[in-house]
Amino acid sequence: MTTTSQEQFSLxxxxxxxxxxxxxxxxxxxxxxxxxxxxAGALEAMKTELSLSxxxxxxxxxxxxxxxxxxxxxxxxxxxxxxxxxTILISGVIFAIGVIVNALAIGYGSxxxxxxxxxxxxxxxxxxxxxxxxxxxPPVIRGRSVTLFQLFLTIGILLGYLVGYFFQGTGDWRAxxxxxxxxxxxxxxxxxxxxxxxxxxxxxGRSDDARAALARTHSAGEAETTFNELTEQIEQESLTTRWxxxxxxxxxxxxxxxxxxxxxxxxxxxxxxxxxxxxxxxxSGLSSGASAALGSVTIGAVNFVVTxxxxxxxxxxxxxxxxxxxxxxxxxxxxFVALAHIFAAPSVFLGYATLIGILVFVIFYAxxxxxxxxxxxxxxxxxxxxxxxxxxxxxxxxxxxAGFAAVFMNIVSVAGYTGAFGxxxxxxxxxxxxxxxxxxxxxGRKLEDIERHFLGSKDD
Numbered sequence: 001m002t003t004t005s006q007e008q009f010s011l012x013x014x015x016x017x018x019x020x021x022x023x024x025x026x027x028x029x030x031x032x033x034x035x036x037x038x039x040a041g042a043l044e045a046m047k048t049e050l051s052l053s054x055x056x057x058x059x060x061x062x063x064x065x066x067x068x069x070x071x072x073x074x075x076x077x078x079x080x081x082x083x084x085x086x087t088i089l090i091s092g093v094i095f096a097i098g099v100i101v102n103a104l105a106i107g108y109g110s111x112x113x114x115x116x117x118x119x120x121x122x123x124x125x126x127x128x129x130x131x132x133x134x135x136x137x138p139p140v141i142r143g144r145s146v147t148l149f150q151l152f153l154t155i156g157i158l159l160g161y162l163v164g165y166f167f168q169g170t171g172d173w174r175a176x177x178x179x180x181x182x183x184x185x186x187x188x189x190x191x192x193x194x195x196x197x198x199x200x201x202x203x204x205g206r207s208d209d210a211r212a213a214l215a216r217t218h219s220a221g222e223a224e225t226t227f228n229e230l231t232e233q234i235e236q237e238s239l240t241t242r243w244x245x246x247x248x249x250x251x252x253x254x255x256x257x258x259x260x261x262x263x264x265x266x267x268x269x270x271x272x273x274x275x276x277x278x279x280x281x282x283x284s285g286l287s288s289g290a291s292a293a294l295g296s297v298t299i300g301a302v303n304f305v306v307t308x309x310x311x312x313x314x315x316x317x318x319x320x321x322x323x324x325x326x327x328x329x330x331x332x333x334x335x336f337v338a339l340a341h342i343f344a345a346p347s348v349f350l351g352y353a354t355l356i357g358i359l360v361f362v363i364f365y366a367x368x369x370x371x372x373x374x375x376x377x378x379x380x381x382x383x384x385x386x387x388x389x390x391x392x393x394x395x396x397x398x399x400x401x402a403g404f405a406a407v408f409m410n411i412v413s414v415a416g417y418t419g420a421f422g423x424x425x426x427x428x429x430x431x432x433x434x435x436x437x438x439x440x441x442x443x444g445r446k447l448e449d450i451e452r453h454f455l456g457s458k459d460d
Contacts, residue, residue: 014138017195018217021136022145024194026152027187028088028129031095032122033156034180035064036271039115040278040296041164042173047279049173050108054409061275063112065402067119068126072395075127084132084197087124092188095121099184102177114177123398135199138218138226147311150371154307156183157274158300164278165293199230246385246392250455255389257438258377262397264434265373267427268330269420270365272405273358274299280358280417284341285351295355303362303370310371319376323435326368331428333361338421354417369431376439382454 043057052060079087098118105111133145167176195217201210210230214223246255266272273280277299281292313322337357344350381389411420440453 014141015215015217015219018138018141020190021133021194021217022141022148024088024187024190025129025133025145025149026155027183027190028091028125029149029152030156030159030183031125031180031187033153033158034160034183035095035118035122035156036274037157037160037296037300038163038176038180039064039275040161041167041293042176043276043279044282044292045171045173045176046111048171050111052108054413056108057276057279058406058409060108060111060115061272061408062402062406063115064119064122065271065398065405067116067121068123069395069398069402071120071123071127072391072398075124076131076391078124079128079131080200083200084128084135085191085194087128088132088191088194089188091121091124091128092184092191093121094118094124096181096184096188097121099177099180103174103181105174105177118180127394132194132197135197136195136213136217138222147371151304151307151311154300154304154366158297158304161293161296161300165297168293198227199234202227202230202234243388246388251382251385253438254380254382254454255385255392257434258381258389258393259396260434261373261377261431261439262393263400264427264431265369266397266401266404267424268327268334268361268365268369268431269404269408269424269427270370271401272408273361273424274303275405276408277358281351281355283346284354284417285347285349286355287351291351298355299359299362302359303366306363306366307371310367313367314371314375318441319372319379320435320439320441322368323372323376323439324368324432326364326366326370326372327428327432327435329364330361330368331425331432333357333364334421334425334428336360338418338425341417341421380439380454 039061043060046052046060047057050056075087078090095118098114098116098121101114101117102111103114105114129149133149137145163176163179167173195213196209198210198213201207201213211223211227214226218226245251278292278296281295286292286295310322334357337354340350340353340357344353377393378386378390408420411423415422
């Protein structure tokens with residue numbers, strides 16, 4: 001029997017709960033994406049009704065990302081203290097509260113508070129769902145279940161854009177926010193029937209409960225094998241990693257690459273541009289709100305389709321080639337938009353040029369950095385510092401994302417879109433240099449071989 005047929009054989013016998021768990025994970029990714037997409041359509045209407053300044057719009061966008069930064073600090077400890085499943089439910093409750101605050105908002109302060117609360121909710125989702133999937137899903141589908149989280153994030157962005165386009169005629173931004181209760185409550189209710197993490201149960205000495213949890217998502221033979229593997233892994237993890245190891249030679253180099261990738265990922269402007277694109281199109285010359293919103297929908301659809309292509313290529317082409325292609329193409333696209341705003345005044349021509357430039361940027365981002373980033377970082381970091389290194393890189397990523405969004409409109413007011421897109425283009429070029437030089441190719445290599453690549457380095 002070939003590997004493919006063995007895989008198909010295993011997939012056909014996956015327990016129903018395993019597929020159900022994938023659905024919950026997909027909803028989690030959708031929540032985060034929906035939160036990004038819906039603000040793009042709501043922002044213009046909010047700007048008019050609430051008389052928002054550029055700084056206030058930036059802070060409303062940044063609030064979700066800032067809430068996500070807070071979640072990266074507390075999400076892991078919370079999930080370790082009370083378990084993965086309770087943390088999933090808490091994230092759903094917090095998200096729903098944020099949606100309700102936004103839907104009932106009467107001014108700038110209440111919108112800002114609601115967005116911050118939503119950010120904490122979706123930030124917890126992005127921490128706990130991938131962690132939960134890795135610990136609960138059978139090996140045959142574990143990788144795909146994690147990548148589906150990213151895919152459904154792009155679906156959530158597209159749905160958010162579509163809702164914004166639907167409400168474009170009414171400008172009812174409160175109703176736009178309220179629609180997020182549908183996936184939010186679905187995520188919360190369905191999450192209540194998920195099994196507990198067997199790994200977490202084992203670490204608490206609850207062996208029988210761990211076996212029962214594994215039996216819900218694994219076949220009988222896989223459940224016992226996985227139980228034995230988890231027991232052995234937990235025993236090996238009993239020796240706590242020293243924080244000082246992060247600064248040891250070799251480890252330091254790997255951590256530096258991981259953190260640099262996490263920071264540059266956001267300085268390319270991806271989260272900021274996805275949330276501000278309707279405003280950008282409007283100010284560039286697509287003065288019709290419907291045209292600007294339709295541009296957002298186009299970007300969301302392309303992002304979704306190209307992400308699927310990236311998922312199909314990542315294990316065939318490799319991480320490094322895709323990252324070089326993606327960062328190189330992104331840099332060219334961002335430079336094009338910056339130059340367009342030097343040589344053309346706001347007009348229909350500039351509006352469509354900006355739309356084309358951002359569209360090309362999203363294509364290259366989705367096939368490169370968007371699909372590669374966290375896999376590359378996790379594979380680069382040696383086992384002894386992987387958990388803490390990932391936490392540091394994720395926190396840096398979230399903090400820079402929030403900070404850049406918070407000052408984006410201020411940059412535009414001072415340096416115009418030429419300056420704003422110039423910054424993102426420089427970040428894209430630095431990202432490309434990292435992909436070309438210090439980042440090793442990890443496709444098909446054992447994690448131990450990658451670890452030796454860094455620990456044997458003499459230049460750190």
